[in-house]
Amino acid sequence: MIEALIFLVLTIIKIGVVVGVLLLIIAYLIWVERKVIAHMQVRLGPMRVGWHGLLQPIADGLKLIFKEDIIPARASKVVFVLAPVIATVPALMAIAVIPFGDTISIFGKSIDMVITDVNIGILFILAVTSVGVYGVILGGWSSNNKYSLLGALRSSAQMISYELSLGLSLIGVIMISQSLSLVDIVDSQAKYWFVILQPLGFLIYAISAIAETNRCPFDLPEAETELVAGFHTEYSSMKFALFFMAEYANIITVSAVAVTFFFGGWRGPYLPPVVWFLIKMALCIFFFIWLRSTYPRFRYDQLMKFGWKILLPVALLNILITGLVIILL
Amino acid sequence: MLISYLPILILLLVVMGFAISNIIISALIGRHKPTAEKLSPYECGVEPIGSARERFSVKFYIIAMMFVIFDIEVVFLYPWAVAYKSLALFGLIEMAIFIIILLVGYVYIWKRGGFEWE
Amino acid sequence: MLESLLFLIMGSITIACALCVVFQKNPIYSAIFLIQTMVSLAVLYVLLHAQFIAAIQVMIYAGAIMVLFIFVIMLLNLSKADEEGERDNLFFQKPSAIILGFILVVMIGTVTLKTVFQGVKGEYTPETISQIGNTQLVGKMLFTKYVFPFEIASILLFAAIIGAIILAKKRIIED
Numbered sequence: 001m002i003e004a005l006i007f008l009v010l011t012i013i014k015i016g017v018v019v020g021v022l023l024l025i026i027a028y029l030i031w032v033e034r035k036v037i038a039h040m041q042v043r044l045g046p047m048r049v050g051w052h053g054l055l056q057p058i059a060d061g062l063k064l065i066f067k068e069d070i071i072p073a074r075a076s077k078v079v080f081v082l083a084p085v086i087a088t089v090p091a092l093m094a095i096a097v098i099p100f101g102d103t104i105s106i107f108g109k110s111i112d113m114v115i116t117d118v119n120i121g122i123l124f125i126l127a128v129t130s131v132g133v134y135g136v137i138l139g140g141w142s143s144n145n146k147y148s149l150l151g152a153l154r155s156s157a158q159m160i161s162y163e164l165s166l167g168l169s170l171i172g173v174i175m176i177s178q179s180l181s182l183v184d185i186v187d188s189q190a191k192y193w194f195v196i197l198q199p200l201g202f203l204i205y206a207i208s209a210i211a212e213t214n215r216c217p218f219d220l221p222e223a224e225t226e227l228v229a230g231f232h233t234e235y236s237s238m239k240f241a242l243f244f245m246a247e248y249a250n251i252i253t254v255s256a257v258a259v260t261f262f263f264g265g266w267r268g269p270y271l272p273p274v275v276w277f278l279i280k281m282a283l284c285i286f287f288f289i290w291l292r293s294t295y296p297r298f299r300y301d302q303l304m305k306f307g308w309k310i311l312l313p314v315a316l317l318n319i320l321i322t323g324l325v326i327i328l329l
Numbered sequence: 330m331l332i333s334y335l336p337i338l339i340l341l342l343v344v345m346g347f348a349i350s351n352i353i354i355s356a357l358i359g360r361h362k363p364t365a366e367k368l369s370p371y372e373c374g375v376e377p378i379g380s381a382r383e384r385f386s387v388k389f390y391i392i393a394m395m396f397v398i399f400d401i402e403v404v405f406l407y408p409w410a411v412a413y414k415s416l417a418l419f420g421l422i423e424m425a426i427f428i429i430i431l432l433v434g435y436v437y438i439w440k441r442g443g444f445e446w447e
Numbered sequence: 448m449l450e451s452l453l454f455l456i457m458g459s460i461t462i463a464c465a466l467c468v469v470f471q472k473n474p475i476y477s478a479i480f481l482i483q484t485m486v487s488l489a490v491l492y493v494l495l496h497a498q499f500i501a502a503i504q505v506m507i508y509a510g511a512i513m514v515l516f517i518f519v520i521m522l523l524n525l526s527k528a529d530e531e532g533e534r535d536n537l538f539f540q541k542p543s544a545i546i547l548g549f550i551l552v553v554m555i556g557t558v559t560l561k562t563v564f565q566g567v568k569g570e571y572t573p574e575t576i577s578q579i580g581n582t583q584l585v586g587k588m589l590f591t592k593y594v595f596p597f598e599i600a601s602i603l604l605f606a607a608i609i610g611a612i613i614l615a616k617k618r619i620i621e622d
Contacts, residue, residue, distance in 0.1 A: 007332070008335075011335065011336045011339060012339060014336070015336065015339055015340050015343055016343075019340070019343055019344065019347070023347075064355070065354060065355050065358065065359070066358060066359060066360075067355070067359055068359050068360045068361065068362065069355055069356050069359045069361070070363070070367060070368065071368075072368055072369070072370055073365070073368035073369060074370070076473075076475070078476075079475065079476075079479070081352060082479070084348070084352070085345070085348045085349060085352070088344070088347075088348045089341070089344050089345055089348055092344045092347075093337070093340060093341060093344055096336065096337050096340050115336050115337075115340060116333050116334070116335075116336040116337060117333065118333050118334065118337075118498065119498065119577075119580050119581060119582065120498045120499055120501075120502045120581065120582060123407060123499070123502035123503075123506070123582070124337075124502060126502070126506055127489075127502045127503075127505035127506045127509075127510065128505070130505065130506050130509070130510025130511070131482075131486070131505065131509055131510060133510070133514060134479075134482065134513075134514075134517075137514070137517055138475075138479070138517075141475070141517075141521060143370070144370055145370040145371060146370075147371070149385075149521075150385075153385060153389055153521075156514065157389050157392045157393070160392065160393065160396040160511070160514060161392060161396065163396070163400070163510075164396065164399050164400060164403060167400070167403040167406075168403055168406070171403075171406050171407070171410045174407065174410040174411060175410045175413045175414075178411055178412075178413070178414055178583075179411060179580070180407065180411060180582055228371065233371055234370065234371060237355045237359055238351045238352055238354070238355035239352060239355070241351070242348060242351060242352070300446060301445075301446035304392070304444065304446050305444060305445075305446070308395075308444040309439065309444055312399070312435075313435075316428060316432075319406070320425075323413065323420075323421045323424075324421070326413065326414065327417055327418050327421060331450065331493070331494065331496070334493055385521070385522060387522070387615050389518055389522070390515070390518050390519060390522055390615060391611065391612070391615045393511075393514050393515040393518045394515060394607075394611040394615075395608070395611070396511055396514070396515075397507075397511045397512055397514075397515055398604050398607050398608055398611075400506065400507060400510075400511045401507060401511075401600075401604060402601075402604065404503050404506060404507060405589075405597070405600070407582065407586075408499065408582050408583075408585040408586030408589055408590075409586055409589075409590060410586075411580070411582050411583050411586050412583055412586030412587045412590060413586075415587065416586075416587075416590050416591070419590075420590055423590055423594055423597070423598070424590075426598060426601070427597065427598060427600075427601040428601075430598075430601040430602060430604075430605050431601055431604055431605060431608075433605065434604070434605045434608035434609065435608075437608065437609065437612065438608060438612055441612050443612055443615075
């Protein structure tokens with residue numbers, strides 16, 4: 001009984017800390033993105049609110065809360081309100097199975113630095129994030145706006161197309177580690193990172209992850225020159241903020257999965273594991289922002305052709321090569 | 330066993346609470362002054378033309394259909410991958426037959442222009 | 448005890464959602480409830496110690512097939528008038544649904560009466576499964592004992608590809 005109570009309290013503390021840190025990272029990710037892009041374009045970015053604009057996320061948040069909550073006259077009201085929730089919840093849920101540190105012991109109790117270690121691990125993340133696409137489809141459809149509908153259609157077609165190569169790119173790692181649990185995958189990278197054994201798999205993962213999160217150069221769903229703001233054109237106030245949060249939470253999730261699958265997770269010398277995990281994740285996220293300020297946007301037909309005609313066969317080829325190498329060794 | 334899914338349930342409740350409370354708070358303290366212009370769909374300042382619920386290209390339907398089929402293929406690969414080292418060469422041949430049959434279908438879609446967005 | 452209670456609660460939520468699917472007038476609302484039904488079924492699978500099936504249930508049914516459903520609903524975009532007109536053409540739907548539903552109930556009934564109520568247990572108890580790992584066991588069985596059905600599945604998928612292209616191709620040329 002007392003054991004169960006301790007477990008429950010520990011779990012709630014872990015969830016509180018992880019969700020709190022996640023939301024904090026999301027808030028400051030927006031500031032970091034604006035700053036990094038500004039400096040890459042020889043600008044300063046936000047400077048007014050706090051030292052170098054450090055309080056900008058708080059100002060933005062407060063502004064969004066006090067904004068008028070507009071629901072368009074001919075929108076499907078229930079679906080319109082539901083869509084941002086459907087987008088946000090899966091995006092924040094995916095973090096549950098990602099290990100962010102080694103097991104530590106406090107007062108003789110060992111605590112795993114992961115919310116929960118389930119044996120279907122990566123399948124949980126893929127399943128949960130595959131529900132997130134409905135936030136986009138339903139949000140665009142319910143707005144009763146042409147740009148929203150077109151944005152939603154493009155966005156969801158893109159997301160489902162690249163979900164395939166995303167799923168396929170991780171198979172190689174699973175064939176080596178023989179487990180779906182992310183904790184086991186980190187453990188089997190004690191000698192070397194899987195990016196060395198699976199360079200092609202990592203490349204495919206990186207490309208599909210960028211397309212999956214609708215980021216530049218694959219940010220067609222919100223190509224402002226043709227679709228205004230894509231599926232969230234009609235959204236305002238905190239509903240808009242929720243879509244925004246979902247996008248950044250997805251970036252964090254795909255970065256965390258990249259770190260766990262290809263860069264040894266929390267493993268690293270000298271520094272504590274949690275710090276290593278955060279450093280690696282920060283570098284992945286920086287890569288996302290760097291891409292955005294460097295590359296122009298794809299055209300939609302190029303995007304779909306690239307996903308189906310190049311990425312999919314190459315991902316299958318990667319699995320074949322991995323299979324042959326494992327047998328030959 | 331099942332206990333490892335309890336944290337997921339708690340996380341779900343926390344996250345849903347967060348999302349819903351956000352919407353409720355902003356609906357309560359935000360201002361409300363709706364006008365007909367404000368509530369009409371945004372079409373770059375021009376009067377909205379017709380309904381937004383237009384029928385759209387069948388290509389999106391084909392993409393969704395192909396996604397369902399290939400997603401099932403991907404799902405079959407996961408149990409295969411975790412058991413791969415014990416299946417060894419036999420497993421590779423089995424999966425090769427499975428994939429080759431699907432690749433014939435894939436080539437067929439390609440030739441019939443299923444991936445084209447002219 | 449707690450598991451059975453959770454199972455009962457989730458079971459009733461699933462049935463409630465499934466009923467909403469049938470009784471909703473708006474097809475999009477029906478589809479949303481169907482997604483919820485699929486997710487609830489996945490929770491039931493977790494409670495039955497079938498985690499792999501649960502994940503697949505969400506990935507394939509909720510994440511892929513329902514996207515197709517919603518696309519089709521949006522593609523057809525039935526107006527109010529269409530709905531009224533269509534209703535009479537589907538008179539054979541109700542009798543066939545009742546017959547098929549009856550057959551399904553009888554089948555499930557016979558299987559459960561023959562196994563669960565007589566205390567027959569399968570080869571793999573939850574304990575053995577959790578020892579080997581759910582997905583690992585599925586992989587081992589699927590690719591050794593049940594390899595033939597697995598290969599047949601690829602032919603089924605192949606047929607689906609051909610069917611989808613032939614159905615849609617006419618429209619592509621018109622566009």
